[in-house]
Amino acid sequence: MKTATPAMARAINDRLALDLLLERGPLTAPQLREITGLSRPTVSDLVERLRSAGLIEVTGESGENRRGPNARVYGLVADCAHVAGVDVRSSGLRVTVADLAGREVGTAVREGSADLHEMITSAVAQAAGGRRLQAVVLGLPGLVHPETSALTSALASDSRVRGWHPGLLGELRRSLGVQVVLENETNLAAIAEHGKGSAxxxxxxxxxxxxxxxxxxxxxxxxxxxxxxxxxxxxxxxxxxxxxxxxxxxxxxxxxxxxxxxxxxxxxxxxxxxxxxxxxxxxxxxxxxxxxxxxxxxxxxxxxxxxxxxxxxSTVEGNAVLEGAVLTALDLARDEVFG
CATH class of the missing domain: 3.30.420.40 (ATPase, nucleotide binding domain)
Structure with missing residues (x-):
């Protein structure tokens, strides 16, 4: 069995700290040591690396019951990356853009059945408001092949996804210049239910x-x-x-x-x-x-x-498909940004 290299160990520790900051909010270095069991030097080094990378920042101080200066509180720099979720319907589409912590920072709506490529790209751009996106996830009705991300031919022409054609996913990737993923709408709703709802x-x-x-x-x-x-x-x-x-x-x-x-x-x-x-x-x-x-x-x-x-x-608030699309995009973005 291969042992972890020092670089791999650092990457694992960094990801552990970032996930904790996402889950629990801002933490001090002593809190990170207590939760992770890592040594003082290890936590000190990872905090410095993550600050230098622009992934965390000092958000305040904590008055702990100890002598000496207050401990610094570190939080995730949530606006270091953004993602978009898109719910596509026959009547139009809705877009939500969120920061890396999952907070909504922009929305857009398009009604009607105009050119689907133009509707998606313009709505995503509007919701992003000039922010660079890390990932975009689209939710549509129909079977989506797990490997090719293609809609099956039987449903690609369904009226519920009017305007979709086999080359559109590639066109959107080129136009938006980011990772674009297609997923079945019900699958996305299940992801939302697993993350925020009854499941x-x-x-x-x-x-x-x-x-x-x-x-x-x-x-x-x-x-x-x-x-x-x-x-x-x-x-x-x-x-x-x-x-x-x-x-x-x-x-x-x-x-x-x-x-x-x-x-x-x-x-x-x-x-x-x-x-x-x-x-x-x-x-x-x-x-x-x-x-x-x-x-x-x-x-x-x-x-x-x-x-x-x-x-x-279901107990997911709002649009479950859109929530699932954002959660899926966040997983992709965090893997890329956090390493």
Whole structure:
């Protein structure tokens, strides 16, 4: 087994400190030593390296119970990098730009179905406000191939992504001059749910997306599972007794009990195959149904399946797809900036 080189050890320690500052906020050097178990010289060296690299800065002083001068408090320089998340719909798109700490610094909206390339580039530029971006993540309906990032041909012409064509991703990368990643919208919503919602801290769960269409996303072992071609979790392709359009129309006229019956049929299929332990009801219908609908679905599933399954409504605030896009872009940017 190879041992870590001094350079590798320094990189690991630096990343550990930066992740702690992201998670816990500004810390003093003694606090970093206490949390990490690193020695005083090691922490002193990494603080100096990170300050020289422009990644952390002194944000104040801490009056600790000790003699001598107050300890300096170090915080992340959040504006050293920025990212953008984009939620693309048939009716338009929304963009959020955030700093490295995840704080929103700009937004933009485009309505209509004009040239998609122009809409995305102009909206991203507006939201960025002259800030250099490290990564851009787009969320669209459809299967996204995990290796090629291409939409499948069957869905690339779908009206929900009107204006998308096979070469557009490359065009956007050239126009924006940054890393641009394409991801399925429901997968991004699941990432948001895992980071900020009902599945926070949960290793295994399935997000059932109930909105303009029916979809799903699978997280196992804390990681999003896309499948060989990006089709994992596409529950809308299963026979639920209704196609997507009919299901969504039925939602508008169903009472809570009959709606729960319809949803439970799909949830039972998921549970029988994956036994995730938790199913989150997302999208407009899942959020509007809230705890009451989730409890009804959980009751129906319990009568069908021997595997215990919690059913919870989405608790991500705002646009879950956009939140997931920003979180994904932040992971990419932090890996690049932090090393």
């Amino acid at each position: 926070r801290g949960v290793a295994d769960f399935v997000l059932l997306w109930l909105d303009d269409g029916v979809g799903g996303a699978v997280v196992l072992g804390g990681k999003l599972r896309r499948g060989m071609s990006g089709g994992a979790g596409e529950i809308g392709a299963l026979d639920l007794g209704l196609d997507e359009a009919t299901f969504c129309r039925a939602v508008e006229t169903s009472d809570g009990s009959s709606l729960a019956d319809r949803i439970a049929k799909g949830v039972f299929t998921i549970v029988a195959v994956l036994d995730p332990g938790l199913v989150v009801l997302g999208g407009r219908i899942g959020r509007q149904g809230g705890e009451e609908l989730a409890a009804l679905v959980e009751e129906r599933v319990a009568a069908l399946s021997p595997a215990p399954t919690r059913v919870r409504p």
